[in-house]
Amino acid sequence: MGPISRAVTFLCNLAHSSSGPSEIPPLPTDFGPQNFLPASTLSFFSPVPSVEMTSTTLICDTQPWKDLKAHVQDIKKTHLRDLMNDKERCESMMVEFDGMFLDYSRQCATLDTMDKLYKLAEAASLKQQINRMYSGEHINSTENRSVLHVALRAPRDAVINSDGKNVVPDVWNVLDKIEDFSEKVRSGSWIGATGKPLKDVIAIGIGGSFLGPLFVHTALQTDPEAVEFAKGRQLRFLANVDPIDVARNIAGLNPETTLVVVVSKTFTTAETMLNARTLREWISSTLGPSAVAKHMVAVSTNLTLVEKFGIDPNNAFAFWDWVGGRYSVCSAVGVLPLSLQYGFSIVEKFLKGASSIDDHFRSAPFEKNIPVLLGLLSVWNVSFLGYPARAILPYSQALEKFAPHIQQVSMESNGKGVSIDGVPLPYEAGEIDFGEPGTNGQHSFYQLIHQGRVIPCDFIGIVKSQQPVYLKGEVVSNHDELMSNFFAQPDALAYGKTAEQLLKENVSQHLIPHKTFSGNRPSLSLLLPSLNAYNIGQLLASYEHRVAVEGFVWGINSFDQWGVELGKSLATQVRKQLHTSRTKSEPVEGFNFSTTKLLTRYLQASSDIPADPPTLLPRI
Numbered sequence: 001m002g003p004i005s006r007a008v009t010f011l012c013n014l015a016h017s018s019s020g021p022s023e024i025p026p027l028p029t030d031f032g033p034q035n036f037l038p039a040s041t042l043s044f045f046s047p048v049p050s051v052e053m054t055s056t057t058l059i060c061d062t063q064p065w066k067d068l069k070a071h072v073q074d075i076k077k078t079h080l081r082d083l084m085n086d087k088e089r090c091e092s093m094m095v096e097f098d099g100m101f102l103d104y105s106r107q108c109a110t111l112d113t114m115d116k117l118y119k120l121a122e123a124a125s126l127k128q129q130i131n132r133m134y135s136g137e138h139i140n141s142t143e144n145r146s147v148l149h150v151a152l153r154a155p156r157d158a159v160i161n162s163d164g165k166n167v168v169p170d171v172w173n174v175l176d177k178i179e180d181f182s183e184k185v186r187s188g189s190w191i192g193a194t195g196k197p198l199k200d201v202i203a204i205g206i207g208g209s210f211l212g213p214l215f216v217h218t219a220l221q222t223d224p225e226a227v228e229f230a231k232g233r234q235l236r237f238l239a240n241v242d243p244i245d246v247a248r249n250i251a252g253l254n255p256e257t258t259l260v261v262v263v264s265k266t267f268t269t270a271e272t273m274l275n276a277r278t279l280r281e282w283i284s285s286t287l288g289p290s291a292v293a294k295h296m297v298a299v300s301t302n303l304t305l306v307e308k309f310g311i312d313p314n315n316a317f318a319f320w321d322w323v324g325g326r327y328s329v330c331s332a333v334g335v336l337p338l339s340l341q342y343g344f345s346i347v348e349k350f351l352k353g354a355s356s357i358d359d360h361f362r363s364a365p366f367e368k369n370i371p372v373l374l375g376l377l378s379v380w381n382v383s384f385l386g387y388p389a390r391a392i393l394p395y396s397q398a399l400e401k402f403a404p405h406i407q408q409v410s411m412e413s414n415g416k417g418v419s420i421d422g423v424p425l426p427y428e429a430g431e432i433d434f435g436e437p438g439t440n441g442q443h444s445f446y447q448l449i450h451q452g453r454v455i456p457c458d459f460i461g462i463v464k465s466q467q468p469v470y471l472k473g474e475v476v477s478n479h480d481e482l483m484s485n486f487f488a489q490p491d492a493l494a495y496g497k498t499a500e501q502l503l504k505e506n507v508s509q510h511l512i513p514h515k516t517f518s519g520n521r522p523s524l525s526l527l528l529p530s531l532n533a534y535n536i537g538q539l540l541a542s543y544e545h546r547v548a549v550e551g552f553v554w555g556i557n558s559f560d561q562w563g564v565e566l567g568k569s570l571a572t573q574v575r576k577q578l579h580t581s582r583t584k585s586e587p588v589e590g591f592n593f594s595t596t597k598l599l600t601r602y603l604q605a606s607s608d609i610p611a612d613p614p615t616l617l618p619r620i
């Protein structure tokens with residue numbers, strides 16, 4: 001689609017929009033320092049090169065995009081085997097910040113590629129877009145909201161405005177409240193309805209109200225400092241509406257010693273609310289309805305619905321509509337359950353790690369800016385080299401929930417088909433994220449990465465294990481054994497193995513095609529000094545900002561998620577049908593042939609379930 005037809009589409013979209021042209025998003029502008037202090041950051045707001053694009057231009061129409069498209073042919077002529085011989089190139093593809101070390105020399109890219117990517121960033125007004133985010137502009141234009149998760153981990157004295165109001169004091173009011181409450185629970189001064197201390201916590205929530213906190217919890221679980229603080233306590237997460245998940249969560253727990261934290265930005269998510277009602281029943285059927293006051297608290301932006309549910313708003317921990325669900329782990333969504341488990345001081349370190357990357361992202365030049373480099377390289381791999389997926393491969397079992405979290409951060413953010421102005425994208429945006437810790441993944445899906453499809457890989461390694469094991473007589477420590485693989489895999493992918501090499505090894509002729517590795521498969525390596533709370537915060541923020549960079553360049557809104565709505569509304573229709581069919585034996589109606597058949601079969605095969613069964617909770 002050319003620029004004229006896109007402009008026509010855009011105008012048609014406006015004509016069909018319910019509230020008319022007043023919804024036209026503002027043209028990109030430069031933003032001054034007035035909205036974000038302290039002054040040490042002012043250099044970041046210095047004048048930037050002129051904006052090439054208008055709000056209706058797509059990035060693919062700019063010269064830097066076209067240059068990169070043409071440049072693909074140059075890169076196709078190179079092989080990582082040769083690129084890796086260029087020491088100067090490799091050295092300039094290594095960046096360090098605050099203990100994090102990024103080596104992107106195994107990307108199918110030259111220094112010329114990087115220059116072209118920086119020009120693309122300029123054409124996309126990347127710097128201005130980052131400024132707009134930190135300035136509290138409503139960059140989430142389809143929901144008319146600021147995007148300020150950086151404020152969640154800003155220092156107490158920072159000033160970050162949303163709609164003319166500094167939000168940092170509100171953030172710290174909630175953090176102080178969490179510190180106070182979690183200390184009361186942990187010290188036993190807040191006790192359950194029968195006078196017992198609450199040593200176990202079940203956090204109910206789904207999507208962004210679950211995945212981030214689970215990732216951080218899983219990572220902290222084996223950190224010696226955090227372990228000390230967590231002694232005698234348990235934190236569990238109830239996400240799925242599948243009653244099996246309820247059963248797993250309450251197994252072995254006593255409501256008398258359990259605190260339930262209901263986490264939902266909207267407090268309307270069907271799965272979370274049904275799970276919340278289920279655990280309310282679990283508590284009140286044993287301890288009486290008044291026990292809810294001592295055993296249930298909430299995290300939400302919707303305090304009215306929290307109260308309506310029966311949780312005292314004094315026992316609710318607020319956050320704000322400028323925090324996207326998948327970006328909410330640094331709000332009470334993550335900070336409350338994690339503070340209950342590990343104490344606030346540990347969680348504060350996690351926030352500080354994230355904040356350090358926030359400062360770096362905001363102020364470092366692009367060539368030294370880890371999230372910017374990660375984001376630009378992803379755009380290069382997806383939109384130019386045509387690699388639609390990305391494997392996230394932490395060589396750390398403690399990071400086993402990192403890829404699932406980043407799946408939501410990345411795929412819900414950038415899984416879009418239209419530009420921020422509603423123009424259909426003539427290029428692919430977003431990527432398919434998946435991953436497993438190494439070395440487990442090596443024994444699972446790496447075959448495809450080595451000899452099948454080309455999947456750019458993120459190798460994440462930790463210098464010092466928090467749980468070292470040394471066995472006398474072994475060649476290396478257990479962590480060195482793990483890390484041997486971390487260092488070997490990227491080279492195996494980059495260099496491959498040629499037929500000539502195989503011939504020298506006397507491999508039989510008929511096996512040569514099977515044993516040949518083409519190589520030239522891109523990866524990057526990220527090395528963290530350790531995996532304490534601070535490093536976990538750094539890792540999280542690096543990936544959050546990387547996703548934003550990609551979205552800014554692709555010109556999409558990375559902060560809405562309309563794609564999840566259709567399935568939700570169809571489920572409402574099915575829920576209604578299941579109710580009427582079960583209670584009034586009415587036939588299935590109003591669905592297509594396939595769904596009618598499936599629903600009818602489901603109902604018939606479970607017709608022994610009584611229409612109005614008594615309350616039943618899992619017993620395991």
Ligand SMILES: O=P(O)(O)OC[C@H]1O[C@](O)(CO)[C@@H](O)[C@@H]1O
Pocket residue numbers: 206207208209263264265266267268269272325326412561564
């Ligand atoms: O926190 P809530 O409002 O319950 O929403 C949970 C999740 O549901 C989603 O809206 C997707 O369905 C996510 O964006 C969000 O993280």
